[in-house]
Amino acid sequence: xxxxxxxxxxxxCLCLLAACGPLAPEDATPPLESQAFSAxxxxxxxxxxxxxGSHIPSAAYTGASxxxxxxxxxxxxxxxxxxxxxxxxxxxxxPTPSLTPCLLRxxxxxxxxxxxxxxxxxxxxxxxxxxSSGECSGAPGSCTGRPILRVCSGESxxxxxxxxYLGSGVGTAGPDLQCSTSSCPAVKFTCxxxxxxxxxxxxxxxxxxxxxxLRSTAGRFPVTVKDLRGEQLIGARMLSSSPSGYGTVLxxxxxxxxxxxxxxxxxxxxxxxxxxxxxxxxxxxxxxxxIDLCQTGADPAxxxxxxxxxxxLFSKAGExxxxxxxxxxxxxxxxxxxCYRWGYKPWLDGANPGAVTRxxxxxxxxxxxxxxxxxxxxxxxxxxxxxxxxxxxxxxxPPTEGSGPSGMQFEAGWDTGGPACLSHWRWKHLQAGCVTxxxxxxxxxxxxxxxxxxxxxxxxxxxxxPICDNAEEAKQLFKSxxxxxxxxxxQLANPQP
Numbered sequence: 001x002x003x004x005x006x007x008x009x010x011x012x013c014l015c016l017l018a019a020c021g022p023l024a025p026e027d028a029t030p031p032l033e034s035q036a037f038s039a040x041x042x043x044x045x046x047x048x049x050x051x052x053g054s055h056i057p058s059a060a061y062t063g064a065s066x067x068x069x070x071x072x073x074x075x076x077x078x079x080x081x082x083x084x085x086x087x088x089x090x091x092x093x094x095p096t097p098s099l100t101p102c103l104l105r106x107x108x109x110x111x112x113x114x115x116x117x118x119x120x121x122x123x124x125x126x127x128x129x130x131x132s133s134g135e136c137s138g139a140p141g142s143c144t145g146r147p148i149l150r151v152c153s154g155e156s157x158x159x160x161x162x163x164x165y166l167g168s169g170v171g172t173a174g175p176d177l178q179c180s181t182s183s184c185p186a187v188k189f190t191c192x193x194x195x196x197x198x199x200x201x202x203x204x205x206x207x208x209x210x211x212x213x214l215r216s217t218a219g220r221f222p223v224t225v226k227d228l229r230g231e232q233l234i235g236a237r238m239l240s241s242s243p244s245g246y247g248t249v250l251x252x253x254x255x256x257x258x259x260x261x262x263x264x265x266x267x268x269x270x271x272x273x274x275x276x277x278x279x280x281x282x283x284x285x286x287x288x289x290x291i292d293l294c295q296t297g298a299d300p301a302x303x304x305x306x307x308x309x310x311x312x313l314f315s316k317a318g319e320x321x322x323x324x325x326x327x328x329x330x331x332x333x334x335x336x337x338x339c340y341r342w343g344y345k346p347w348l349d350g351a352n353p354g355a356v357t358r359x360x361x362x363x364x365x366x367x368x369x370x371x372x373x374x375x376x377x378x379x380x381x382x383x384x385x386x387x388x389x390x391x392x393x394x395x396x397x398p399p400t401e402g403s404g405p406s407g408m409q410f411e412a413g414w415d416t417g418g419p420a421c422l423s424h425w426r427w428k429h430l431q432a433g434c435v436t437x438x439x440x441x442x443x444x445x446x447x448x449x450x451x452x453x454x455x456x457x458x459x460x461x462x463x464x465x466p467i468c469d470n471a472e473e474a475k476q477l478f479k480s481x482x483x484x485x486x487x488x489x490x491q492l493a494n495p496q497p
Contacts, residue, residue, distance in 0.1 A: 045265070045338075045342060045367075045384070045385060045386070045387055046265065046338075046381075046382045046383060046384055046385075047335075047367050047368065047369060047379045047380075047381070047382070047383040047384075047385055048333055048334060048335045048338055048367060048368065048377075048379075048381050048382075049368060049377040049379065049380065049381050050331075050334045050335065050368075050377075051314060051316070051318060051334055051335055051336055051364060051368065051375065052314065052328070052329065052330060052331060052334050052336060053294055053305070053330065053331025053332070053333070053334025053336075053337070054293050054294055054295075054329065054331045054334075055244050055245065056240045056242055056244060056245040056248060056250070056283070056293060056329060057242050057244075057313075057314065057328060057329055058240065058241045058242045058313055058326045058327060058328055058329055059077075059238045059239060059240055059241055059250060059326060059327060059329055060077075060238065060239045060240075060241040060325060060326050061076060061077045061078060061324075061325060061326065061327065062076055062077075062325070063238070063239045064076065064077045064086060064236060064237060064238045064239070065236065065237050066086045066088060066228055066232075066233065066235065066236045066237075067234075067235035067236070068088060068194070068226075068228065068232075069154065069193075069194050073088050074088070074089075075087060075088050075228070075236065077238060077327075079309050079310070079311050079327055079347075080229075080347075081275050081276070081345075081347045082258070082271070082275045082276030082277065082308070082309075082340075082345060082347065083229055083230070083275075083276065083277035083309070084229070084233060084277065084279065084309045085227050085228070085229045086227070086228045086229070086232075086233055086236055087225050087226070087227050087228075088225065088226050088228065089224065089225055090120045090155055090196065090223065090224055090225060090226055091155060092117050092120070092155060092156070092157065092198060093154075093155045093156050094156045094157070095157075096156070096157040096158060096159060097112040097113060097159065098111070098112050098113060098114070098115040098150070098157060098158075098159055098160075098200060099115055099116065099117070099157055099200070100113050101113060101114065102114040102206045105205065105206055105207050106205075106206040107204060107205045107206070108148070108170075108204065109148045109149075109150060109160060109168040109169075109170055110160045110161075111160075111206075112159060112160075113206070114202045114203070114206040115150065115157075115200040115201065115202040116200065116201060116202060117157065117198065117199070117200060118149075118199040118200060118201040118212065118214065118222070119198075119199055119214075119221060119222030119223075120155065120196060120197065120198050120199070120221075120222060120223060120224070121196070121197050121199065121216055121219050121220055121221030121222060121223055122195055122196055122197075122219060122220050122221075122223055122226045122227075123191035123195055123196075123197065123216075123218060123219030123220070124191055124195065124218070124219070125191050125192065125193050125194070125195050126190060126191060126193075127190070127191045127218045127219070128188060128189075128190060128191075128218060129188070129189055129190070129191050129197070129216060129217060129218045129219045130186060130187070130188050130216070130217045130218070131149060131151065131169070131186060131187050131188075131189075131199065131214050131215075131216050131221065132184075132186040132214065132215055132216075132217075133147070133149075133169075133171075133184035133185055133186065133212045133213060133214055133215075142184065142212075142213045143171060143184035143185070143210065143211060143212040143213065144209075144210060144211045144212075145203055145204075145208060145209050145210030145211065146171045146203060146204040146205070146208070146210055147171055147184070147185055147201055147202070147203060147204070147210035147211065147212040148168065148169065148170050148171070148185060148201065148202055148203070148204050148210075149168060149169035149170075149185050149186075149187050149199060149200070149201055149212070149214075150165070150167075150168050150199070150200040150201075151165075151166040151167050151168070151187055151189050151197050151198070151199055151200075152164045152165060152166060152197065152198045152199075152200065153165075153166055153192035153194065153196075153197060153198075154192060154194045154196050154197070154198065155194075155196055155198055156198065157198055157200055158198075158200075166187075166189040166190070166192065166197060167187045167188065167189040168187060169185035169186050169187035170185050170204065171183055171184050171185040171204070171210075184212065185212070191218070191219065195226065196226055197219075197221075199214065199221070199222075229277070230255055230257070230277055231255050231256075233252045233255050233279070234252055234253070234254060234255055235251065235252060236251070236252045237249055237250065237251045237252075237284070238250050241325065241326035245283075248283060248284075249283070249284040250281045250282065250283060250284070250293060250329075251281070251282050251284050251290065252279050252280070252281060253280040253281065253282045253290075253292075254279070254280040255277055255278070255279050255280070256277065256278055256306075257274060257276070257277055257278075258270040258271035258276035258277065258278050258306075259271060259272050259273070259274050259276075261278060261306065263341075270306075270332075270341060271341060275345075276308070276340075276345075278306035278307065278308060278332070279306065279307045279308075279309070280292070280294075280304060280306060280307070281293040281294070281307045281329065292304035292305075293307060293329065293331065294306065294307050294331035294332065305331055305332050305333070306331075306332045306337075307329050307330065307331055307332070307337075308329075308330040308331075308332060308336070308337045308340060309327055309328070309329065309330070310327060310328040310330050310336060310340065310346065311323075311327055311328070311346060311347070312327070312328060312346070312353070312357075313326060313327070313328055314328055314336060314364070315375070316375050317373075317374050317375040318364060318365060318368075318370055318373065318374070318375040318418075320357075320361050320416070322353065335363070335364045335367035335368050336364055338367055339360050339363035339364050339367055340360065342363065342387065342395075342396060343395040343396060344356060344359050344360035344363050344389075344395060345360070346360050355391060355481075356391070356395070358415075358416055358481055359389050359390075359391060359395070359481045359482060361416040362414045362415050362416050362480075362481040362482045363387065363389075363414075363482050365414050365415075365416070365417070365418050365419070366385070366387060366412070366414040366482050366484050367385075367387075369383075370418050371418060371419055371422075371430065371432040371434075371435050372418060372432055372434035372435055372436065373417045373418025373419070373436065374418075374434060376432075376434070378431075378432050383486075384404070384405055384486075384487070385411070385484045385485065385486050386399040386403070386404045386408055386484060386485040386486075387482055387483070387484045388471070388482070388483055388484075389481065389482045389483070390471075390475045390480060390481055390482070390483075398471065398483075399485060404485065405487060407487050408485040408486065408487060409423070409425060409485060409486065409487070410423050410468075410469060410470055410471070410483070410484075410485050411423055411425075411426045411484050411485060411486040412426055412468070412474070412480075412483070412484060413468050413471065413473075413474025413475065413478055413480025413481075413482070413483050414480055414481060414482045414483070414484070415478075415479060415480055415481050416481070418435075418436075419435070419437065420466065420468075420474060420478040420479060420480040421437075421452075421466035421467060421468035421473070421474050421477070421478040421480065422437065422466070422467065422468070423467065423468060423469050424440075424448075424467060424469060426486075427439065427440050427465070427467065437465070437466050438450065438459065438463055438464060438465045438466070439465055440465040440467060441458075441459070441465070448465065448467065450463065450464045450465045451464065451465060451467050452464035452465060452466050452467065452477065452478075453467060453468075453473065453477065466478055468480070471483040
């Protein structure tokens with residue numbers, strides 16, 4: 001199959017002929033083939049035929065679980081920028097003698113009674129953490145009386161210098177044990193592998209009172225939840241939320257930063273920014289072996305492809321909607337992941353969907369040649385185009401003169417619903433009879449008489465044909481979000497069956 005083949009014939013069609021029909025909708029398409037990516041930096045990118053790239057397009061935020069310290073725990077998922085984050089609730093687990101009242105007067109940090117749980121914190125494993133109660137001012141990081149601290153690994157309380165013990169801190173008493181003349185305690189410790197620590201506090205002498213307010217360096221304290229991300233999500237499980245596989249269990253087999261993933265297409269790195277994580281997801285059937293969700297990537301010999309999580313949901317027709325209960329699973333190299341990789345990262349909009357989110361959506365129409373705005377693709381995997389956008393500043397700048405394969409011509413302007421306008425030559429060779437745009441009408445001399453750019457066209461403003469022969473027209477007249485150049489049909493090989 002030629003890398004620049006299209007399902008477009010060099011004849012003008014106002015109806016869709018069975019002999020040159022479009023590719024089937026996503027649920028009927030065969031597995032993705034290897035992309036014929038552009039070599040070098042010539043401003044060109046490759047199209048694809050599939051939107052999600054799998055039959056399970058989404059997963060639920062709730063009902064997930066993670067493996068943490070070898071224990072499977074309930075978790076809630078969310079997406080932060082370009083990565084998946086799992087949140088677990090923290091709790092104090094297990095009793096210990098030090099949390100019981102002292103029957104007799106007890107003193108010092110070594111005792112085995114008279115402590116209480118002050119709170120729990122999180123930190124990055126193997127980093128040095130300092131818990132300090134600062135000066136006795138009544139402000140955060142303060143104390144009254146003469147408190148002592150004990151820090152324990154994980155979520156379990158501990159005994160002095162026994163299993164899980166990380167360190168202790170003791171304040172220095174003044175003559176009257178008052179705050180103005182005492183030094184509040186601090187403790188330094190190395191963050192444990194779990195990234196969680198539990199703090200116990202009590203008065204130096206159990207017959208007296210003391211209190212402490214702590215602040216933490218190189219960590220967070222106090223907290224009631226912990227977020228897991230990156231490789232910490234290996235082993236995590238989530239539930240499909242799509243009708244085609246509702247409730248199906250998906251498991252994270254592997255996770256990596258996209259900066260570590262090489263691709264054949266220029267510039268050779270999936271996403272060099274470090275803001276994106278990719279996941280190998282496997283379907284866990286009720287019986288039999290796990291199956292990779294994304295089965296074909298850039299290298300067919302590998303047998304699986306990475307998944308990108310995206311906020312929002314996309315239907316088979318290519319429509320996007322916001323969702324608080326589920327998120328999109330975008331297989332690489334489906335066009336949802338492809339348009340993200342080209343730079344259209346919806347999270348660049350911030351908290352609320354905006355221009356970049358809409359541009360990413362419009363890109364998915366362009367990258368599939370979805371001329372009908374129905375989710376039907378009129379291209380072949382690996383077809384080269386030159387895309388750019390109307391954003392300020394551009395994420396993809398307009399192609400430079402003479403760049404890309406020889407013969408590239410302006411094709412269309414696109415919005416979230418499909419093509420907003422088509423150039424003369426694309427209208428001339430378009431075979432997609434399902435296009436909802438008004439086609440050009442020519443008079444006996446071959447002149448278009450219903451061109452929307454002509455205020456005196458015979459069709460009027462609502463039935464004229466949206467023709468654009470450059471990006472300026474597409475943007476100014478038809479509010480296009482992205483544009484592309486493609487090869488003229490006369491220079492394209494016949495489509496392969």
